Amino acid sequence: MSGSEHGAAVGRGARPLSPHLQVYRLPLTAVMSILHRVTGCALMGGGVALIWWLVAAASGKGAFDFINWLLTSWVGGLGMLVFGAALMYHLCNGIRHLIWDAGYGYEKPEVAASNKAVLIGAGVLSAVLFVYAWLA
Amino acid sequence: MGMITPRARVEGLGSAKSGTEHWWGQRVTAVALAVLTPIFLVGFAKMLGRPYEEVLAFYGRPLNAILAGLFIAAAFVHLKQGLQVVIEDYVHSPALKTTAFLANTLLTTAFAAAGIFSLAIIALR
Numbered sequence: 357m358s359g360s361e362h363g364a365a366v367g368r369g370a371r372p373l374s375p376h377l378q379v380y381r382l383p384l385t386a387v388m389s390i391l392h393r394v395t396g397c398a399l400m401g402g403g404v405a406l407i408w409w410l411v412a413a414a415s416g417k418g419a420f421d422f423i424n425w426l427l428t429s430w431v432g433g434l435g436m437l438v439f440g441a442a443l444m445y446h447l448c449n450g451i452r453h454l455i456w457d458a459g460y461g462y463e464k465p466e467v468a469a470s471n472k473a474v475l476i477g478a479g480v481l482s483a484v485l486f487v488y489a490w491l492a
Numbered sequence: 493m494g495m496i497t498p499r500a501r502v503e504g505l506g507s508a509k510s511g512t513e514h515w516w517g518q519r520v521t522a523v524a525l526a527v528l529t530p531i532f533l534v535g536f537a538k539m540l541g542r543p544y545e546e547v548l549a550f551y552g553r554p555l556n557a558i559l560a561g562l563f564i565a566a567a568f569v570h571l572k573q574g575l576q577v578v579i580e581d582y583v584h585s586p587a588l589k590t591t592a593f594l595a596n597t598l599l600t601t602a603f604a605a606a607g608i609f610s611l612a613i614i615a616l617r
Contacts, residue, residue: 396574403571406536407564407607413547414610420544428541436540447529450522457519489537 384471392449395442402439440485445478514573521570525563532563548614557615561608568604572596 382390405427412419426432452470455461461470505511535556539547551557579592 393578396571397578400571400575403567403603407603407610409540410551410560410607410610410614413544413551414613417544420547424541424544440537443529443533447526451526454519454522454526485533485537488534489540492538 385467388449388471388474392446392453395446398442399439399446401435402443405435405439436489437486440489441478441482444481444485445474448474448477448481514576518570518573518577521566521573524566525570528559528563528566531559535560548617551611551614552617554615557611561611564604564607564611568600568607572600575600 409420409423409427412423427436452461452474455470461467500506535550539550542550551560575596576593579589579596583589583592
């Protein structure tokens with residue numbers, strides 16, 4: 357869709373919209389903000405898996421063995437890895453949000469640095485979690 | 493001042509109908525989770541994939557059960573608070589919005605209750 361068609365579609369004449377979302381490259385900070393929401397919503401799925409696992413453990417061996425098999429199967433294990441990484445990202449970026457809420461770190465260079473810190477932190481913590489889950 | 497009823501002025505709340513309680517509540521659970529999440533994962537990541545008897549023995553210990561229960565409570569309250577904001581931002585039809593709020597409240601409460609009750613069963617058996 358061209359810009360003018362889009363403008364006409366919403367009754368604004370032929371004027372372009374700015375920033376036009378189809379050509380505007382979102383800054384890293386914006387992408388990370390969206391990712392915070394996406395991972396937060398996805399964690400509901402991880403929460404449901406965790407509760408299923410606990411209810412099954414309280415219910416009996418048969419129920420537990422099934423969910424244990426499911427969560428450690430190829431597909432379930434991959435899901436656990438995704439949830440683990442999503443949780444580590446949401447945790448690291450959440451701590452940055454708390455620092456922002458306290459009133460610090462709003463300058464552009466500070467945000468660029470915290471972008472990097474959150475991404476590296478989430479990556480390292482995910483790796484530590486995966487290795488720990490594998491070996492422990 | 494403008495067009496505002498005396499009662500609304502006393503309450504100090506505009507068309508949003510509430511103050512900063514929701515925002516602050518989400519920060520309270522966030523701080524709790526910043527501590528509880530790593531503690532919970534040290535146990536859970538170890539137990540995932542372990543045999544039935546071992547998992548029961550682990551969560552049968554009071555401290556493990558209490559910390560897991562606290563994590564589940566904080567996590568599902570935080571999930572409910574976060575999903576509510578997402579619904580407020582993206583769902584605009586009043587009927588759908590009310591339905592989504594209801595589903596969010598009921599499901600997050602039910603999952604948290606199921607998890608904590610299961611931990612109690614395991615710990616007290």
